[in-house]
Amino acid sequence: MSADMLLEEPAFAGLAERHRRELHVHCYRMLGSFEDAEDTVQETFLRAWRRRETYEGRSTVRAWLYRIATNACLDLLAKCRPEPATGGEVLWLQPYPDRLLDELPAADADEPETMAVARETIELAYVVAVQHLAPRPRAVLILRDVLGWPAKDVADLLGDTVNSVNSALQRARAGMREHLPAERQDWACGEDSGTRELVRRFTDASVATDIAGLTALLRADARSAMPPTPGLHLGRDAVISDWAGDGFEDLGRLRAVATSVNRQPAVAFYLWQEESGAFLPLTIDVLRISGGAITEVFIFHDDRFPVLGLPDHLPADGTK
Incomplete structure (x- = not known):
């Protein structure tokens, strides 16, 4: 698209919408929050519209929008989260629905490495690890390792030198290794029959409020968190103790929906809520599975149900 065409509101609006989902995912990786990413994309489009006359066509409009979005993320981080996360906890973490990830441009099936990067860098373990990096190294890591930008382009965006960008990338990669599972394959999620069976067993044990059954499914080094509620529980015993201490076995009747x-x-x-005569949203448990066991459980509150496209209730007969 030419710079002149970008000045026309219908053309600009159509182009912005074409890139909305991938920009939203980019901002989500940077910020860890679905809602903050939503606000930042809107800010990106507002800044782009106001600055549309500065677009000179030296790069693609897509790259231009990514530059604006990255700077909008850095501005928000400087204002609201000047310090990165520490201790493995990310209290602002929110889940990202797969139904919206499906709107992204399809990765080339002939490039399995690209497809693997797209999947692995949206998993919660990756997003949590990224939040432990300072904002600028975080931007460098995502632009270089996820989007594949050349170091020179990243340096231009950040107003830095190529040497500084390469140094920041090395520091960021070292920081990621501290917070990601030890081996890459440990946190790459597969949709094989073993995974499906483990999820089924976890679901059945949860609905039955069977603490012993859940204990058998967790790896010894499993961890659990429930953002934005503080508390990271490390190790199977600590996780189970937390669940049991919250009165899990006395919850009442539960139903579950796989997502x-x-x-x-x-x-x-x-x-089940007697006064409503229906099953109402409680929590969403997101699982990381490796080695035939559950290694991580992120539990999110009921306010995430609408964003994830989940029913607002389940009737007594179990139909939706």
Whole structure:
């Protein structure tokens, strides 16, 4: 698209919408919050419209929008989160629905490495690890390793030198290794029959409020968190103790709906409410599975159900 065409509101609006989902995912990786990413994309489009006359056509409009979005993310981080996450906890973390990830341009099936990067860099383990990086190294990592930008383009965006960008990238990669599972294959989620069976067993044990059954499914080094509620529970015993201490076994009648977020298996749980005569949203459990066991459970509150496209209730007969 020419710079002149970008000045026309219908053309600009159509182009912006074409790139909305991928920009939203980019901002989500940077910020870890679905809602903050939504606000930042809107800010990106507003800045782009106001600055449309500065677009000179030296790069693609897509790259131009990514530059604006990255700077909008850095501005938000400087204002609201000047310090990165610490200790493995990300209290602002929110899940990203797979149904919206499906709107992204399809990765080339002939490039399995590209497809793997697209999947692995949206999983919660990756997003959490990214939040532990300072904002600028975070931007460098995502632009270089996820989007594949040349170092010179990243340097131009950040107003830095190529040497500084390469140095920041090395620091960022080292920081990621501290917070990601030890081996890449441990956090790459597969949709094989073993995974589906483990999710089924987790669902059945949860609906039955069977603590012993859940214990058997967790790896010894499993971890669990429930953002935005503080508390990261490390190790199977700590996870089970937390669940049992929350009165899990006395919850009452539960129903479950299988779903997926961040390219990971997830289960939405509904609790029977007598006064409503229906099962109402309770929590969404997002699982990371490796080595035939559950290694991580992120639990999100019922306010995430609408964004994930989940029913607002399940009737008594179990039909939706």
